[in-house]
Amino acid sequence: MQASRCFLYVCFFIFCIACDRIAPQSQKKDSYSLQEIKNEEASFFKIYKEKKAVVLVTYLNVAKTDSVVYVLYPNEKPDFSFQAFYIKTPVRSVACLASVFIGSLANLNVLDCVTAVDNADFIYNADILKKCAVNQIKQVSKTGSLNIEQTLVCKPAVLFTNPGGDTKKDFDERLIKADIIPVVCADYFETSPLARAEWVKALALFFNKEEKADSLFRFIKNRYQTLKHITDTCLNKPTVFTELKTGDVWYVAGSESNMAQMLRDAGAHYVFDDNHQISALSYTIEQVLTRARATQYWLHLHEAETLSDVLKQDARYAVFSAFKNKKLYNNNALQTTAGANAYWEQGLNRPDELLEDLITIFHPSLAPHHPLKYYKQLK
Amino acid sequence: MIFFKKYSLLFLLLLLLFVLDIALGSVFIPIKKIISCFWDSENTTDHIILFDFRLPKALTAVGAGAALAVAGMLMQTFFRNPLAGPYVLGVNAVSSLFVAVFMMSSGALGVFFRAWGVPLVSALGALAGLLLIMLVAKKIYKQAYILLIGMMIGFIAGAWQSVLEYFANAQHLKNFVLWNLASLSYLTQGHLVFFFLILCLCFIACFLLIKSLNALLLGDEQARLLGVNIGFVKNAILVLVAVLSGVTTAYCGPIGFVGLALPHVVRIFLKTTHHLHQLIGNIIGGSCFLLLCDILSNLPFFEAVLPINVITSLFGAPFVLWLLLKKNHS
Known part of the structure; x- marks a missing residue:
C-alpha cells in the first residue's frame, strides 16, 4: 500500500515536470x-x-x-x-x-x-x-x-x-x-x-x-473546391491503390489520411477506404493482391521511372491488372538527379495542382488540355 | 533401422510443415480451394497467391534452412568447435559488408551486375571471412580465442558496415537495410532453379567428403594417417561453406542462428556424430526449422509479418536451450 502510494507520488511528480x-x-x-x-x-x-x-x-x-x-x-x-x-x-x-x-x-x-x-x-x-x-x-x-x-x-x-x-x-x-x-x-x-x-x-x-x-x-482553397466540384457529378469512379511493398510489408495510406481524401476528391475509389486510420497501415502482399489485383490505377511507385523498374523490384507485380493495362502513375515527374522530389516540396503546398493532376489521370475527359505536373505515366 | 525410423519421422514433419506453410497465410484460403488450385490452371487470385508467392517462399525456406544447417555443421567439424557457425565466427558479417560495399557503389553498374553481383559478392565475402578465420586458427590453438577473434571480426565488419550506411544515399541505404532484414520472399521461380542447382551441387560434394569429414573429427594427424588429404578437404570445406552461406545470404539476407543451433539439435536427435546421418539430418532438420519459422513469421490469423530473423532467434534459441538443458539432465 505504502509502495503503491509512493509510486503514485513519483508519477505525479514526473507528470508535473513533463507538463512544465x-x-x-x-x-x-x-x-x-x-x-x-x-x-x-x-x-x-x-x-x-x-x-x-x-x-x-x-x-x-x-x-x-x-x-x-x-x-x-x-x-x-x-x-x-x-x-x-x-x-x-x-x-x-x-x-x-x-x-x-x-x-x-x-x-x-x-x-x-x-x-x-x-x-x-x-x-x-x-x-x-x-x-x-x-x-x-x-x-x-x-x-x-x-x-x-x-x-x-x-x-x-x-x-x-x-x-x-x-x-x-x-x-x-x-x-x-x-x-x-x-x-x-x-x-x-x-x-x-x-x-x-x-x-x-x-x-x-x-x-x-x-x-x-x-x-x-484562399486562392488554393477556391481552386481546389472548384476542381473537386467537377468530379462530384461523375458516376464512374475508377478504382485505385498506392505504393509498393517494402521488404515483406506493404504500407498503405489510411482511409482518413489526406492522400485518401485527395483520391476521393479526384473522383476515384480508393480500395483501402475502410480502415478508418490516419496513419499508414501495414499489409502483406497476399492481402493487397486479394483486394487490389483488379484495381484500375496504381499510384506512388517509390522511385520507379519505368514499368521495368517496377518489375525489377519484384517480377510478380505483373499480375496486377493496373500493370497489365499500363495504368501506373508515379509522383516523381519533377525531381533532381540526387532524387529530391518536387511533389513533397511544392506539391503538398499546392493541393489544387495535385488534384488537377489526379483528375487528369482518372478522368482525362474532364481536363483534356492539362499536362501532368507532378505525376507521370510509367512506360 | 533406428535411423530409418528417425529419418521417416523427420521427412513426415518436413511434409507436414511444407503443407502448413502453403496452407497458412495472411489471407485465408480453404483447403478445398488449395487442392483444386493444383488441378485447375485458372488464373485466380488464390492460384497466384499459392503458386507465385507461397510455394516459392516455402521452397526458399527448405533450401535456405538446409544450406545454413549444413554450412554450420561443416564449420563445427572444420574448427572442431561446437560453437562455430557462420554467424558466430563473423562470416555472415564479412559477407554483409561485401554486399554493403557492392550495393552502395553499384549505381553505375549495369542491370546484369546488379542482379547477379549480390550472390557472387556475398559468396566472396563469406570466403574472405572464412580465410581470415582460418589464418587466425593456424596461429592460435585455443578454441575459445578463435571464437573470440571471430566475434571481433564480426564487430569490425559490422562497424564498417555502419560507417557505409551513415554516408550512403537514401535509396542505396533503403535497399541495403531491406536486404539486411532478411526475407524468404525475394526469390521467384526463376531464381529458385539457380538456387537449388547450386545447393544440390554443394550437397553432392558434401556426400563425397563424408569419409574425410568423419576422419577430421579425430584430429588432423589421425586423419592424415587414415589417408585423408587434409589440405584438399579443408579447402573444399571452406569453398562449400562460402558458397552455401554466401548464396543463401545473398538471396535471403543474413539469417542468424540456424547454422549454429541446428547441427546441435540434429546431433541430439540422431545421437550420432557420423557425417552421413548428420548431413541428411541437417538437410531435413534445417528445412523443417526454417519452414516452422516462416509459418510463425506470417502469424496465421494476424494481419502482420515479422522478420524471419526475429523468429529464428525468438523461438529457436529457447528451444535449443531447452534441448541442451534436457540433455544435461539426462
Whole structure:
C-alpha cells in the first residue's frame, strides 16, 4: 500500500515536470485577452491574436495531448503568465529540416531567410541548391540526425521541423539555450490536403506575412473546391491503390489520411477506404493482391521511372491488372538527379495542382488540355 | 533401422510443415480451394497467391534452412568447435559488408551486375571471412580465442558496415537495410532453379567428403594417417561453406542462428556424430526449422509479418536451450 502510494507520488511528480516543459500553463486572469483566429481546415495548430503579439499553439501528436506555445511579437516583448517560447518577428534566419517548409517559404517569398537545411539531396528548389553548393546555406542533418554544433554555428532564430515522437529530442535543450527555437509542425497529421496547405498561415506568422498567406490559401482553397466540384457529378469512379511493398510489408495510406481524401476528391475509389486510420497501415502482399489485383490505377511507385523498374523490384507485380493495362502513375515527374522530389516540396503546398493532376489521370475527359505536373505515366 | 525410423519421422514433419506453410497465410484460403488450385490452371487470385508467392517462399525456406544447417555443421567439424557457425565466427558479417560495399557503389553498374553481383559478392565475402578465420586458427590453438577473434571480426565488419550506411544515399541505404532484414520472399521461380542447382551441387560434394569429414573429427594427424588429404578437404570445406552461406545470404539476407543451433539439435536427435546421418539430418532438420519459422513469421490469423530473423532467434534459441538443458539432465 505504502509502495503503491509512493509510486503514485513519483508519477505525479514526473507528470508535473513533463507538463512544465512544454505545455501551456493554466492562464492567470490578467489583462491579456487572446482572441482565436479560427482555421478553415487545419486542426493541428491554433492562432490567437493579442494586442502586442500573436500566439501560435501547435499540437505534437495525433491525440493532441501534447502542445507547444509560441508568442510572436513584432515590437515590445509581452509578459504573459503562461509558459511559451517568445520570438521576435520577423525572423531573419531560419533552418528547415523538411523540404515541405522550403515550399511554404518559397510561396511566401521569404526563401532569403533560409540559412540551414537538413540535406541538399532532399531539396528541389534551385535557388536553395545553388546556395548549398557554395555553402551559403549549411546542411545540418546530412547523415540523418541533427548536427547540433553546425546548427549552433548557423544560429537560425527558428528551426522548422516535424515531430519525431520524442519531445525531449524535438526540443533539444542545447538549441533552446542558444536561442534557437524549434518550431515543431505536425502538418502531416492533418486529414485533408487543404488542412495541410493551411499550415502556410502558421509559418507566415514568423515573417509577418499573414496577409500573403491568407490570400494564397484562399486562392488554393477556391481552386481546389472548384476542381473537386467537377468530379462530384461523375458516376464512374475508377478504382485505385498506392505504393509498393517494402521488404515483406506493404504500407498503405489510411482511409482518413489526406492522400485518401485527395483520391476521393479526384473522383476515384480508393480500395483501402475502410480502415478508418490516419496513419499508414501495414499489409502483406497476399492481402493487397486479394483486394487490389483488379484495381484500375496504381499510384506512388517509390522511385520507379519505368514499368521495368517496377518489375525489377519484384517480377510478380505483373499480375496486377493496373500493370497489365499500363495504368501506373508515379509522383516523381519533377525531381533532381540526387532524387529530391518536387511533389513533397511544392506539391503538398499546392493541393489544387495535385488534384488537377489526379483528375487528369482518372478522368482525362474532364481536363483534356492539362499536362501532368507532378505525376507521370510509367512506360 | 533406428535411423530409418528417425529419418521417416523427420521427412513426415518436413511434409507436414511444407503443407502448413502453403496452407497458412495472411489471407485465408480453404483447403478445398488449395487442392483444386493444383488441378485447375485458372488464373485466380488464390492460384497466384499459392503458386507465385507461397510455394516459392516455402521452397526458399527448405533450401535456405538446409544450406545454413549444413554450412554450420561443416564449420563445427572444420574448427572442431561446437560453437562455430557462420554467424558466430563473423562470416555472415564479412559477407554483409561485401554486399554493403557492392550495393552502395553499384549505381553505375549495369542491370546484369546488379542482379547477379549480390550472390557472387556475398559468396566472396563469406570466403574472405572464412580465410581470415582460418589464418587466425593456424596461429592460435585455443578454441575459445578463435571464437573470440571471430566475434571481433564480426564487430569490425559490422562497424564498417555502419560507417557505409551513415554516408550512403537514401535509396542505396533503403535497399541495403531491406536486404539486411532478411526475407524468404525475394526469390521467384526463376531464381529458385539457380538456387537449388547450386545447393544440390554443394550437397553432392558434401556426400563425397563424408569419409574425410568423419576422419577430421579425430584430429588432423589421425586423419592424415587414415589417408585423408587434409589440405584438399579443408579447402573444399571452406569453398562449400562460402558458397552455401554466401548464396543463401545473398538471396535471403543474413539469417542468424540456424547454422549454429541446428547441427546441435540434429546431433541430439540422431545421437550420432557420423557425417552421413548428420548431413541428411541437417538437410531435413534445417528445412523443417526454417519452414516452422516462416509459418510463425506470417502469424496465421494476424494481419502482420515479422522478420524471419526475429523468429529464428525468438523461438529457436529457447528451444535449443531447452534441448541442451534436457540433455544435461539426462
